[in-house]
Amino acid sequence: MPNVRNRGKSSGFWHEVSLRFPSFPLFLIVFLLIGGFSIKSDRFLTSSSISQLLISASIIAIVGVGEAFVLISKNIDVSVGSIVGFSAYFTASIAAKNQSLPLPVVVLIGVCIGMILGTVNGIIVANLEIPSIMVTLGTLYVFRGIDSMIVGSNEVTAQFLSKSFSRISSWTFLGLPGMFFYAVFVCICGWAFLQHTYSGRSIAALGSNITAAKKIGINSKKLVFLVYLISGGLAGFAGVLWASRYGTVNSTTGFGFELVVLAAVVVGGVSVNGGTGSIAGVFFGSLILGTISVGLALVNVSQFWVQAIQGAAIITAISLEVVFRKRKISGRRSDAISN
Amino acid sequence: MRISTLGVQNIAKSFDGVRAIKDLSLELFAGQVHALLGENGAGKSTLVNILGGNIKSDSGSIFYEGKVIDISNPRVSRDLGIAIVHQHPILFPDLSVRDNIMLSQNPLLKKTRNIDWVSVEKQAAEKMERLGVELSLHSLAKELSSADGQMLEIVKALTDDTKILVLDEPTSALSNREVKNLMIIIEKAKANQVAILMISHRLDEIFAIADHVTIARDGVSVTTGPITEFSQKSAVEFMIGKPITSLYPKAASKIGDEVLRVQEISCKGSFRNISFSLRKGEILGLAGLVGSGRSEIAKSIFGIDSIDSGTIILDGEKYEPDSPAEAVIKGITLVPEDRTNEGIILEQNIQFNSTLVILDSHSKFGIVKSKVNQDLADSMITDFGIRTSGRNQMVSALSGGNQQKVVIGKWLASQPRIVILDDPTRGVDVGAKSEVYKIVAKLIGSGVSVILISNDLEELVNVCDRIISLYKGEMIEEFKSRPFDSEKILSSMTLGAISA
Numbered sequence: 023m024p025n026v027r028n029r030g031k032s033s034g035f036w037h038e039v040s041l042r043f044p045s046f047p048l049f050l051i052v053f054l055l056i057g058g059f060s061i062k063s064d065r066f067l068t069s070s071s072i073s074q075l076l077i078s079a080s081i082i083a084i085v086g087v088g089e090a091f092v093l094i095s096k097n098i099d100v101s102v103g104s105i106v107g108f109s110a111y112f113t114a115s116i117a118a119k120n121q122s123l124p125l126p127v128v129v130l131i132g133v134c135i136g137m138i139l140g141t142v143n144g145i146i147v148a149n150l151e152i153p154s155i156m157v158t159l160g161t162l163y164v165f166r167g168i169d170s171m172i173v174g175s176n177e178v179t180a181q182f183l184s185k186s187f188s189r190i191s192s193w194t195f196l197g198l199p200g201m202f203f204y205a206v207f208v209c210i211c212g213w214a215f216l217q218h219t220y221s222g223r224s225i226a227a228l229g230s231n232i233t234a235a236k237k238i239g240i241n242s243k244k245l246v247f248l249v250y251l252i253s254g255g256l257a258g259f260a261g262v263l264w265a266s267r268y269g270t271v272n273s274t275t276g277f278g279f280e281l282v283v284l285a286a287v288v289v290g291g292v293s294v295n296g297g298t299g300s301i302a303g304v305f306f307g308s309l310i311l312g313t314i315s316v317g318l319a320l321v322n323v324s325q326f327w328v329q330a331i332q333g334a335a336i337i338t339a340i341s342l343e344v345v346f347r348k349r350k351i352s353g354r355r356s357d358a359i360s361n
Numbered sequence: 362m363r364i365s366t367l368g369v370q371n372i373a374k375s376f377d378g379v380r381a382i383k384d385l386s387l388e389l390f391a392g393q394v395h396a397l398l399g400e401n402g403a404g405k406s407t408l409v410n411i412l413g414g415n416i417k418s419d420s421g422s423i424f425y426e427g428k429v430i431d432i433s434n435p436r437v438s439r440d441l442g443i444a445i446v447h448q449h450p451i452l453f454p455d456l457s458v459r460d461n462i463m464l465s466q467n468p469l470l471k472k473t474r475n476i477d478w479v480s481v482e483k484q485a486a487e488k489m490e491r492l493g494v495e496l497s498l499h500s501l502a503k504e505l506s507s508a509d510g511q512m513l514e515i516v517k518a519l520t521d522d523t524k525i526l527v528l529d530e531p532t533s534a535l536s537n538r539e540v541k542n543l544m545i546i547i548e549k550a551k552a553n554q555v556a557i558l559m560i561s562h563r564l565d566e567i568f569a570i571a572d573h574v575t576i577a578r579d580g581v582s583v584t585t586g587p588i589t590e591f592s593q594k595s596a597v598e599f600m601i602g603k604p605i606t607s608l609y610p611k612a613a614s615k616i617g618d619e620v621l622r623v624q625e626i627s628c629k630g631s632f633r634n635i636s637f638s639l640r641k642g643e644i645l646g647l648a649g650l651v652g653s654g655r656s657e658i659a660k661s662i663f664g665i666d667s668i669d670s671g672t673i674i675l676d677g678e679k680y681e682p683d684s685p686a687e688a689v690i691k692g693i694t695l696v697p698e699d700r701t702n703e704g705i706i707l708e709q710n711i712q713f714n715s716t717l718v719i720l721d722s723h724s725k726f727g728i729v730k731s732k733v734n735q736d737l738a739d740s741m742i743t744d745f746g747i748r749t750s751g752r753n754q755m756v757s758a759l760s761g762g763n764q765q766k767v768v769i770g771k772w773l774a775s776q777p778r779i780v781i782l783d784d785p786t787r788g789v790d791v792g793a794k795s796e797v798y799k800i801v802a803k804l805i806g807s808g809v810s811v812i813l814i815s816n817d818l819e820e821l822v823n824v825c826d827r828i829i830s831l832y833k834g835e836m837i838e839e840f841k842s843r844p845f846d847s848e849k850i851l852s853s854m855t856l857g858a859i860s861a
Binding site for chain 2 (some may be wrong): 113182219220224226229239293296298
């Protein structure tokens with residue numbers, strides 16, 4: 023009988039690594055990128071650049087975990103950039119008007135705003151069975167449009183906000199920014215939910231084979247709704263952190279952010295065809311994208327190039343996935359024969 | 362009188378005006394294997410889907426332990442203890458064997474509660490051992506061979522609460538050893554007072570294990586009774602509704618010169634040093650189990666996979682196909698084994714599928730000539746006896762055997778000189794089988810050469826002019842002429858050597 027676990031004898035160490043720690047190549051890329059940038063710029067390996075990198079990666083990772091759930095269920099959410107902006111502005115303006123609100127309540131408001139928008143996505147995708155890319159592309163514009171209409175040319179800046187609002191994101195622990203710990207917390211919760219709960223496994227099952235999922239009685243509508251709710255909620259949370267961290271929020275906040283998030287998630291190995299993906303991958307994918315954007319800024323590369331490189335990263339990641347999958351299949355064939 | 366575990370009474374169901382089931386009744390009793398026999402299109406798979414809660418019957422009633430029930434969705438079906446093993450395994454390809462089993466069996470672990478993996482793994486391993494299935498819990502379902510996938514489907518379906526086990530052609534992808542194993546599983550379930558409904562085209566299996574039989578024809582249950590009241594021959598006659606003459610039509614063909622020669626071809630991981638030749642009007646059989654390299658050899662000749670070494674000579678010239686398109690131009694055609702994935706586009710109608718291969722030659726300036734195509738589709742429907750409401754019917758609405766006919770018809774439309782048929786009668790009933798053989802006979806009659814791949818030994822022995830046995834990627838023996846010694850072929854394809 024082909025026993026996939028035992029087949030690594032000949033390939034040895036690297037095979038063992040790829041089995042036990044599938045995100046290892048991503049880790050290696052982060053390492054190489056950091057090495058490369060620190061040779062190019064002596065400002066890269068300073069604590070301020072590193073914490074800047076971690077902050078930017080953390081916001082990507084928080085939204086990325088939600089996006090990963092959506093992709094694993096074989097859907098997509100391209101509206102997250104607008105949700106981040108929406109939540110950032112409205113949470114910040116509520117906080118500015120009610121300075122006495124306790125911080126957990128402020129954070130909760132942001133998460134709720136995100137969840138309400140996620141609910142809109144979820145209801146439409148789950149019930150009308152319209153391809154999710156069309157739905158969320160639509161809501162990307164709708165959310166942004168409503169946002170811009172209400173905000174107009176207004177801006178919430180740091181001076182309107184209480185000192186305490188910035189404390190949501192400004193704290194540090196062991197020299198690492200608090201944002202990083204938020205991201206780690208979200209990743210751990212996301213991982214536990216995806217890998218160790220019935221709902222989490224059902225989401226992967228749904229993305230892997232929807233017919234089979236329905237046949238064993240998995241409620242696909244409920245799960246699709248759930249992934250959009252999670253994605254919206256996390257994007258809402260990221261909006262609060264964004265406002266707290268950067269202090270200035272206007273109607274363009276988070277514009278185009280969905281592409282960065284998608285890039286990170288796909289680079290992290292989450293399959294755009296649904297069914298597979300790991301939260302560890304999302305974490306490292308976010309670090310890669312964060313490192314690229316901070317690093318390129320430090321070596322004075324134009325912002326347009328940053329976008330081009332992010333795009334190239336997506337294509338490279340998907341091509342690698344395809345190549346890897348082909349190799350795996352031919353590997354299995356030789357097993358079937360030799361066993 | 363004993364109360365049946367599950368009774369189906371006078372149910373009917375139509376799809377798009379095609380009546381899949383007209384009037385079907387049967388009763389399943391605890392501890393009994395009930396066989397449902399019928400040709401393709403008799404309504405067997407539709408019944409399975411009704412029992413699974415995937416579709417609702419239009420009329421008629423279903424009884425569960427004497428009470429009328431309504432199986433409105435798959436959840437209800439599962440809660441009743443109905444376990445269904447589908448003909449084509451319905452798995453989660455991206456998930457591990459463990460997850461596949463867990464998701465289908467642990468309704469207790471609902472909602473967001475943490476899964477106790479240690480106990481899940483223990484239960485899954487115990488269960489596989491009980492059923493005599495050897496699979497690694499951590500392999501992904503997509504990495505499994507089709508036989509292993511079928512075994513996983515069985516493990517998934519059976520639970521401790523199973524009261525009714527429905528097997529829809531469970532053996533069509535299995536090799537002999539696994540079939541034996543499955544028979545043991547069925548015996549065990551029977552001893553545990555499970556009511557079993559078994560659908561199979563392999564009559565020898567049915568006659569070996571079933572207690573009771575119901576035969577359906579065109580959506581109507583025509584007869585039912587203890588298996589002892591039937592013989593294989595009478596069962597087939599009930600299925601097709603007329604006396605049978607010969608399943609294997611005798612082909613009148615003259616075997617001519619060599620058209621294809623394969624010399625020492627190898628493909629790493631698939632097959633090694635394969636050599637054979639094929640003559641005009643000849644049927645060459647490749648006998649081997651799943652994993653013997655038989656399909657891979659076919660794919661190499663058809664230009665899907667490339668070979669690492671060796672040469673292929675076509676009409677005396679070296680032939681190195683880079684793509685199936687090139688093979689088709691050279692007059693070679695492969696009718697693939699896995700029809701749902703490789704052979705057919707389910708969401709399109711018959712006409713679309715039937716003319717796909719030759720679309721190019723039936724177009725002018727890139728625009729498809731629809732009249733020509735319509736005629737072609739119509740003639741295919743009549744030539745192959747496809748049971749359908751017309752050329753505009755979706756292929757997904759056809760029964761398995763009729764889908765297979767569309768696949769074969771589609772490839773033959775390119776008018777090839779060499780046809781490779783990869784397990785063309787897998788999961789196909791006797792009537793359709795006979796029609797497939799008639800098509801083969803017609804082909805060689807017109808001078809086409811055929812390579813027939815199959816693990817149905819009876820079929821190979823009766824249809825082929827010459828047989829080559831394969832085992833684990835190697836050629837074991839060539840059987841040059843009829844009559845063939847089935848025993849020898851069987852031992853060389855299952856053991857890799859001819860036993861003394």
